[in-house]
Amino acid sequence: MRAMVYRGPYKVRTEEKDIPKIEHPNDAIVRVTRAAICGSDLHLYHGLMPDTRIGHTFGHEFIGVVHEVGSSVQNLQVGDRVMVPFNVYCGSCYFCARGLYSNCHNVNPNATAIGGIYGYSHTTGGYDGGQAEFVRVPFADVGPQVIPDWMDEDDALMCTDALSTGYFGAQLGDITTGDTVVVLGAGPVGLYAAKSSWLMGAGRVIVIDHLEYRLEKARTFAHAETRNFLEYDDIVVEMKRTTDHLGADVVIDAVGAEADGNLVQHITSAKLKLQGGSPVALNWAIDGARKGGTISVMGAYGPLFSAVKFGDAMNKGLTLRMNQAPVKRQWPRLFEHIRNGYLTPRDIITHRIPLEHIAEGYHIFSSKLDDCIKPVIIPSAS
Amino acid sequence: MPYTAQKPEPPESPDELRARIPGWGVDSDPADRPSVPKERFDPGATGAHWEFPDRQEELRPRERSIEHAMLTPVFGTAQPLTGLSGVIRRRAYARYSEGRLAHWLLLVLGDRVDAIENHLASFATLRPDNPITETGVLSEPGHRPISSRFGKKRADLKHMWMDPFLVAGPWIASGIAVAVVASRVVKRVRG
Numbered sequence: 001m002r003a004m005v006y007r008g009p010y011k012v013r014t015e016e017k018d019i020p021k022i023e024h025p026n027d028a029i030v031r032v033t034r035a036a037i038c039g040s041d042l043h044l045y046h047g048l049m050p051d052t053r054i055g056h057t058f059g060h061e062f063i064g065v066v067h068e069v070g071s072s073v074q075n076l077q078v079g080d081r082v083m084v085p086f087n088v089y090c091g092s093c094y095f096c097a098r099g100l101y102s103n104c105h106n107v108n109p110n111a112t113a114i115g116g117i118y119g120y121s122h123t124t125g126g127y128d129g130g131q132a133e134f135v136r137v138p139f140a141d142v143g144p145q146v147i148p149d150w151m152d153e154d155d156a157l158m159c160t161d162a163l164s165t166g167y168f169g170a171q172l173g174d175i176t177t178g179d180t181v182v183v184l185g186a187g188p189v190g191l192y193a194a195k196s197s198w199l200m201g202a203g204r205v206i207v208i209d210h211l212e213y214r215l216e217k218a219r220t221f222a223h224a225e226t227r228n229f230l231e232y233d234d235i236v237v238e239m240k241r242t243t244d245h246l247g248a249d250v251v252i253d254a255v256g257a258e259a260d261g262n263l264v265q266h267i268t269s270a271k272l273k274l275q276g277g278s279p280v281a282l283n284w285a286i287d288g289a290r291k292g293g294t295i296s297v298m299g300a301y302g303p304l305f306s307a308v309k310f311g312d313a314m315n316k317g318l319t320l321r322m323n324q325a326p327v328k329r330q331w332p333r334l335f336e337h338i339r340n341g342y343l344t345p346r347d348i349i350t351h352r353i354p355l356e357h358i359a360e361g362y363h364i365f366s367s368k369l370d371d372c373i374k375p376v377i378i379p380s381a382s
Numbered sequence: 383m384p385y386t387a388q389k390p391e392p393p394e395s396p397d398e399l400r401a402r403i404p405g406w407g408v409d410s411d412p413a414d415r416p417s418v419p420k421e422r423f424d425p426g427a428t429g430a431h432w433e434f435p436d437r438q439e440e441l442r443p444r445e446r447s448i449e450h451a452m453l454t455p456v457f458g459t460a461q462p463l464t465g466l467s468g469v470i471r472r473r474a475y476a477r478y479s480e481g482r483l484a485h486w487l488l489l490v491l492g493d494r495v496d497a498i499e500n501h502l503a504s505f506a507t508l509r510p511d512n513p514i515t516e517t518g519v520l521s522e523p524g525h526r527p528i529s530s531r532f533g534k535k536r537a538d539l540k541h542m543w544m545d546p547f548l549v550a551g552p553w554i555a556s557g558i559a560v561a562v563v564a565s566r567v568v569k570r571v572r573g
Contacts, residue, residue: 007497007500007501007511007516008497008500008501008511009497009548009549010517010545010548010549011511011513011516011517011549012516012518013512013515013516023438023439023459024435024436024438024456025436026435026436047493050486050489050490050493051471051489051492051493052493053460053461053467053493053496054461054496054497054499054500055460055461055500056460056461057460072431072436074431075429088456089428090430090435090455090456091425091428091429091430092425092428092430092432092433092434092435096425096428096430097423097424097425097428098421098422098423098424099417099420099421099422099424099427100420100421101428105454106435106454106455106456107454107456107457108454108457109444109445109446109447109450109453109454109457110445110446110447110475111447111449111480112447112449112450112480113480116456116458122458122460122461122471123489125457125458126457126458126459126460126461127458127460128458128460138456139430139435139456141429141430141431142428142429142430168417171415171416171417171418172417174412176410177396177407177410178389178391178392178396180392196409198399198403198405198406198407199405199406199407199408199409200407200409200410200415201396201406201407201409201410203392203393203394203399204392204393210535210536210537210538211536212534212535223402223403228535229537230535230536230537231535243390244383244384244390245383245384246383246384246389246390247384260537260538261537263540263541266541267541267544270541271541271544271548273490290384291384303480303486304483304486305483326417329416329417330416330417332416333409333414333415333416337405337408340405341404341405342404342405342408343405357521359515359516359517359518359520359521360518360520360521361518361521362518363517363518363519363521363522364518364521364525367530367531367542368530368536368538369521369522369525369526369527369530369531370525370526370530371530
């Protein structure tokens with residue numbers, strides 16, 4: 001089969017690989033019909049995540065058709081069209097039994113701090129991902145779900161991570177009616193978090209980024225006010241000024257490890273890998289939130305330390321909430337919102353790239369060329 | 383103002399927001415939010431029909447965090463440990479917990495050694511690594527390389543220039559090292 005393969009920082013290509021095999025009775029093999037590149041894939045692509053091995057196939061956002069099932073699989077059949085959450089999870093451990101699917105303890109031998117994720121290095125379990133023609137899907141009775149007949153396939157694809165993560169991030173903000181919500185980052189997760197904040201009754205939603213085309217999307221897709229932080233001497237002062245000097249009730253970090261806005265922080269983390277991630281967005285969140293407010297962290301960071309201003313977070317009495325999204329837990333409610341027309345996830349897709357052109361896809365997304373917001377990968381077999 | 387008790391009023395009323403934004407407020411009640419409460423004990427809701435999963439066969443020794451009590455019943459089998467990078471990574475897992483900086487620094491070192499091993503190995507294949515095609519820079523024509531970057535404010539322009547050096551630097555350094563070694567060998571051979 002053809003698969004995306006990592007060849008070192010900033011380098012990927014398409015290679016021939018063996019079709020994955022059933023390795024556990026509850027495995028399925030899925031023929032991928034559509035995959036996406038996530039902003040967090042860029043952290044791998046840039047060499048930020050420890051134990052990202054040469055030859056690894058990325059991709060934790062994908063949908064497809066069941067090609068083969070293991071002997072204990074009961075809920076899926078060959079030929080089913082399925083959407084697969086980015087979490088690999090068993091459904092039965094201490095954490096899964098409590099709905100914390102992203103914190104599963106039975107799928108990632110490499111680390112206890114994080115569960116399993118498809119195509120996201122060996123730090124998350126060493127599973128090849130879905131930017132390929134086929135992918136191994138463990139616990140087929142737990143994670144994947146048949147795509148509803150009425151659902152657009154692009155919408156289904158966005159549900160596998162970005163939409164679910166953005167919606168989850170808004171929930172972690174504990175938004176109450178009339179709250180002012182600031183979303184840092186106008187990428188896919190930030191756009192969905194902004195949109196979701198309205199569903200939860202936000203009174204104002206303000207999106208901050210430095211890319212004008214993404215801020216335009218935040219205005220049109222997410223109905224949000226926007227601020228380009230490059231237009232302000234100090235964006236934290238603007239966050240205070242625009243909230244009558246109170247600060248935002250809720251700040252959602254939808255940026256993560258490669259945040260811009262402070263050159264030293266960015267270079268020491270994203271370029272030199274001396275920090276687990278650039279803490280610029282987190283520090284703006286801490287400074288920009290009101291005392292007693294809530295910060296929801298959806299941005300992905302590496303396991304190394306980062307220079308985060310915890311002193312101010314403590315002094316302000318902030319609540320910091322975060323996790324990888326337990327994706328499938330979000331789906332029933334998200335499906336209702338999509339069906340009711342409150343959410344149209346596919347509207348943020350900007351590029352469709354054949355799997356054979358995977359290097360170009362990563363470069364366009366990473367370099368923010370051509371107003372790229374969300375690239376979708378089309379495997380040749382589909 | 384925070385200097386007095388009342389919270390500032392939002393610029394739009396709920397009715398105005400409901401009229402402007404599809405679905406405004408439909409999840410106002412925390413009971414409608416699927417991740418509220420954070421933990422909800424319901425082991426029957428996941429589709430799992432086991433108390434503990436069958437164990438995946440361990441066909442070759444699988445590295446694991448020493449914070450785990452055992453090898454997890456299911457695990458990824460992609461890219462098993464090989465070579466010097468495998469030795470380094472295995473040491474990181476076998477010796478240091480996730481709480482130790484040495485664990486992560488060894489894994490980062492393993493990544494760099496892995497890259498060197500594989501780049502060198504690729505030259506013995508019919509498809510050696512090609513930093514031009516593999517970086518995707520050939521996509522620049524046709525995707526507005528100039529107008530995407532210039533004539534607008536972008537914070538990343540301050541450091542984007544570093545990327546080619548980060549990619550090409552190790553190749554250039556390796557080339558210089560090979561040239562130096564080769565010239566010394568030639569000098570010695572010539573006497």
